[in-house]
Amino acid sequence: MRRQLDLLAAPRVGFDASFADLRRAELADGAWVDHAPGWVTGHDLLFEQLERSLTWCTETRRMYDHVVATPRLLATIAAREVCGGVIDDMRRVLSEHYGEDFVRTTAALYRDGNDSVAWHGDTTARDMERAVVATVSLGQPRKFLLRPAAGGASLSYQLGRGDLIVMGGTCQRTWRHAIPKVAHAPGPRLAVMFRPAWGSY
Numbered sequence: 001m002r003r004q005l006d007l008l009a010a011p012r013v014g015f016d017a018s019f020a021d022l023r024r025a026e027l028a029d030g031a032w033v034d035h036a037p038g039w040v041t042g043h044d045l046l047f048e049q050l051e052r053s054l055t056w057c058t059e060t061r062r063m064y065d066h067v068v069a070t071p072r073l074l075a076t077i078a079a080r081e082v083c084g085g086v087i088d089d090m091r092r093v094l095s096e097h098y099g100e101d102f103v104r105t106t107a108a109l110y111r112d113g114n115d116s117v118a119w120h121g122d123t124t125a126r127d128m129e130r131a132v133v134a135t136v137s138l139g140q141p142r143k144f145l146l147r148p149a150a151g152g153a154s155l156s157y158q159l160g161r162g163d164l165i166v167m168g169g170t171c172q173r174t175w176r177h178a179i180p181k182v183a184h185a186p187g188p189r190l191a192v193m194f195r196p197a198w199g200s201y
Contacts, residue, residue, distance in 0.1 A: 040162030
Protein backbone atom coordinates (compact mmCIF):
# COMPACT_ATOMS: atom_id res chain seq x y z
CA MET A 1 0.00 0.00 0.00
CA ARG A 2 1.47 3.31 -1.07
CA ARG A 3 0.42 6.12 1.24
CA GLN A 4 -0.28 9.46 -0.38
CA LEU A 5 -0.50 12.73 1.54
CA ASP A 6 -1.08 16.31 0.42
CA LEU A 7 1.86 18.66 0.83
CA LEU A 8 0.72 22.28 0.72
CA ALA A 9 -1.68 21.49 -2.17
CA ALA A 10 1.30 20.48 -4.32
CA PRO A 11 1.80 17.13 -6.07
CA ARG A 12 1.75 14.34 -3.56
CA VAL A 13 4.36 13.01 -1.16
CA GLY A 14 4.01 9.39 -0.15
CA PHE A 15 5.87 6.37 1.17
CA ASP A 16 5.60 2.61 0.85
CA ALA A 17 3.89 1.39 4.03
CA SER A 18 4.04 -2.20 2.72
CA PHE A 19 7.87 -2.13 2.65
CA ALA A 20 7.66 -4.13 -0.60
CA ASP A 21 11.20 -3.27 -1.73
CA LEU A 22 12.84 -3.66 1.70
CA ARG A 23 15.87 -5.94 1.76
CA ARG A 24 17.84 -7.00 4.83
CA ALA A 25 21.60 -7.52 5.01
CA GLU A 26 22.65 -9.69 7.95
CA LEU A 27 25.98 -8.42 9.26
CA ALA A 28 28.46 -9.95 11.70
CA ASP A 29 27.96 -10.05 15.48
CA GLY A 30 24.15 -9.87 15.40
CA ALA A 31 23.91 -6.60 13.45
CA TRP A 32 21.63 -6.04 10.46
CA VAL A 33 20.74 -3.31 7.97
CA ASP A 34 17.45 -2.90 6.09
CA HIS A 35 17.47 -0.91 2.83
CA ALA A 36 14.47 0.22 0.78
CA PRO A 37 15.50 2.29 -2.27
CA GLY A 38 13.03 5.02 -3.22
CA TRP A 39 10.83 4.39 -0.18
CA VAL A 40 9.52 7.98 -0.37
CA THR A 41 7.81 9.35 -3.48
CA GLY A 42 7.67 13.11 -4.03
CA HIS A 43 10.94 13.26 -2.10
CA ASP A 44 12.04 16.52 -3.76
CA LEU A 45 8.96 18.30 -2.40
CA LEU A 46 9.54 16.87 1.05
CA PHE A 47 13.17 17.98 0.93
CA GLU A 48 12.18 21.54 0.00
CA GLN A 49 9.57 21.79 2.74
CA LEU A 50 11.85 20.47 5.46
CA GLU A 51 14.81 22.58 4.37
CA ARG A 52 12.63 25.69 4.43
CA SER A 53 10.53 25.06 7.54
CA LEU A 54 12.93 23.56 10.09
CA THR A 55 15.05 25.62 12.47
CA TRP A 56 18.59 24.59 11.61
CA CYS A 57 21.50 25.00 13.99
CA THR A 58 25.18 24.16 14.20
CA GLU A 59 26.40 22.17 17.18
CA THR A 60 29.88 22.55 18.61
CA ARG A 61 32.10 20.02 20.28
CA ARG A 62 35.50 20.05 21.94
CA MET A 63 38.38 18.45 20.09
CA TYR A 64 41.52 18.43 22.20
CA ASP A 65 41.90 22.07 23.30
CA HIS A 66 39.66 23.57 20.61
CA VAL A 67 35.89 23.98 20.17
CA VAL A 68 34.86 23.20 16.60
CA ALA A 69 31.57 23.35 14.72
CA THR A 70 29.98 20.10 13.60
CA PRO A 71 30.23 19.99 9.77
CA ARG A 72 26.48 19.74 9.08
CA LEU A 73 23.27 21.46 10.20
CA LEU A 74 20.91 19.81 12.69
CA ALA A 75 17.24 20.25 13.58
CA THR A 76 14.53 18.69 15.72
CA ILE A 77 11.26 17.86 13.97
CA ALA A 78 7.90 18.35 15.68
CA ALA A 79 6.48 15.58 13.50
CA ARG A 80 2.83 16.65 13.57
CA GLU A 81 3.58 20.23 12.62
CA VAL A 82 5.34 19.89 9.27
CA CYS A 83 4.67 18.46 5.84
CA GLY A 84 0.97 17.78 6.29
CA GLY A 85 1.65 15.06 8.86
CA VAL A 86 3.68 12.86 6.50
CA ILE A 87 6.63 12.69 8.90
CA ASP A 88 4.34 11.61 11.73
CA ASP A 89 2.78 8.98 9.47
CA MET A 90 6.25 7.68 8.64
CA ARG A 91 7.11 7.56 12.33
CA ARG A 92 3.95 5.61 13.14
CA VAL A 93 4.35 3.10 10.29
CA LEU A 94 8.04 2.54 11.08
CA SER A 95 7.19 2.07 14.77
CA GLU A 96 4.58 -0.55 13.92
CA HIS A 97 6.84 -2.38 11.47
CA TYR A 98 9.85 -2.58 13.78
CA GLY A 99 8.07 -2.86 17.12
CA GLU A 100 9.77 0.30 18.40
CA ASP A 101 8.32 3.56 19.66
CA PHE A 102 10.14 6.09 17.49
CA VAL A 103 9.33 9.18 19.53
CA ARG A 104 12.41 11.24 18.64
CA THR A 105 12.64 12.66 15.11
CA THR A 106 15.62 14.77 14.06
CA ALA A 107 17.18 15.94 10.81
CA ALA A 108 20.66 16.60 9.47
CA LEU A 109 21.45 18.74 6.43
CA TYR A 110 24.62 18.06 4.45
CA ARG A 111 24.90 21.24 2.43
CA ASP A 112 27.84 20.30 0.23
CA GLY A 113 30.75 17.87 0.02
CA ASN A 114 32.49 19.47 3.00
CA ASP A 115 29.66 18.48 5.34
CA SER A 116 30.17 15.03 6.82
CA VAL A 117 29.97 12.83 9.89
CA ALA A 118 32.91 10.80 11.18
CA TRP A 119 32.87 7.12 12.09
CA HIS A 120 30.63 6.57 15.09
CA GLY A 121 27.89 4.58 16.77
CA ASP A 122 24.90 6.54 18.05
CA THR A 123 25.35 8.00 21.53
CA THR A 124 23.67 5.83 24.21
CA ALA A 125 22.66 3.21 21.61
CA ARG A 126 26.26 2.04 21.29
CA ASP A 127 26.12 1.05 24.98
CA MET A 128 22.90 -0.93 24.50
CA GLU A 129 22.68 -4.62 23.63
CA ARG A 130 20.36 -3.91 20.69
CA ALA A 131 18.89 -0.75 19.16
CA VAL A 132 17.02 0.30 16.02
CA VAL A 133 17.56 3.59 14.13
CA ALA A 134 15.67 4.43 10.92
CA THR A 135 16.85 7.10 8.46
CA VAL A 136 15.12 8.53 5.39
CA SER A 137 17.50 10.24 2.94
CA LEU A 138 16.26 13.11 0.77
CA GLY A 139 18.02 15.20 -1.86
CA GLN A 140 21.14 14.18 -3.74
CA PRO A 141 22.74 10.81 -2.90
CA ARG A 142 25.80 10.65 -0.66
CA LYS A 143 27.95 7.70 0.26
CA PHE A 144 26.97 6.04 3.57
CA LEU A 145 29.61 3.69 4.96
CA LEU A 146 29.45 0.90 7.55
CA ARG A 147 32.37 -1.05 9.00
CA PRO A 148 32.93 -3.36 11.99
CA ALA A 149 33.94 -1.51 15.16
CA ALA A 150 36.82 -3.96 15.60
CA GLY A 151 38.08 -3.17 12.10
CA GLY A 152 37.56 -4.69 8.70
CA ALA A 153 36.18 -3.98 5.26
CA SER A 154 33.43 -1.39 4.90
CA LEU A 155 30.03 -1.61 3.22
CA SER A 156 28.84 1.27 1.04
CA TYR A 157 25.37 2.59 0.21
CA GLN A 158 24.49 5.60 -1.95
CA LEU A 159 21.59 7.18 -0.03
CA GLY A 160 19.28 9.96 -1.22
CA ARG A 161 16.11 10.56 -3.25
CA GLY A 162 13.77 8.96 -0.73
CA ASP A 163 15.83 5.93 0.31
CA LEU A 164 15.20 4.27 3.67
CA ILE A 165 17.94 2.61 5.71
CA VAL A 166 17.42 1.01 9.12
CA MET A 167 20.24 -0.15 11.37
CA GLY A 168 19.27 -2.74 13.95
CA GLY A 169 20.37 -5.54 16.24
CA THR A 170 23.85 -4.82 17.59
CA CYS A 171 24.72 -2.44 14.73
CA GLN A 172 25.26 0.65 16.90
CA ARG A 173 27.44 -1.32 19.32
CA THR A 174 29.46 -3.59 17.02
CA TRP A 175 29.60 -1.49 13.84
CA ARG A 176 30.38 2.13 13.01
CA HIS A 177 28.90 4.31 10.27
CA ALA A 178 30.00 7.52 8.54
CA ILE A 179 29.29 9.95 5.72
CA PRO A 180 32.68 11.03 4.37
CA LYS A 181 33.59 14.32 2.77
CA VAL A 182 33.61 14.36 -1.02
CA ALA A 183 35.33 16.68 -3.48
CA HIS A 184 32.21 17.30 -5.57
CA ALA A 185 28.72 16.69 -4.17
CA PRO A 186 25.94 17.02 -6.79
CA GLY A 187 23.76 18.87 -4.28
CA PRO A 188 22.60 18.88 -0.65
CA ARG A 189 21.33 15.79 1.19
CA LEU A 190 18.87 15.84 4.09
CA ALA A 191 18.53 12.91 6.50
CA VAL A 192 15.43 12.40 8.68
CA MET A 193 16.22 10.11 11.63
CA PHE A 194 13.73 8.22 13.77
CA ARG A 195 14.85 6.95 17.18
CA PRO A 196 13.29 5.67 20.41
CA ALA A 197 13.64 7.88 23.50
CA TRP A 198 16.53 5.90 25.02
CA GLY A 199 16.17 7.59 28.39
CA SER A 200 17.65 11.09 28.40
CA TYR A 201 19.27 10.84 24.95
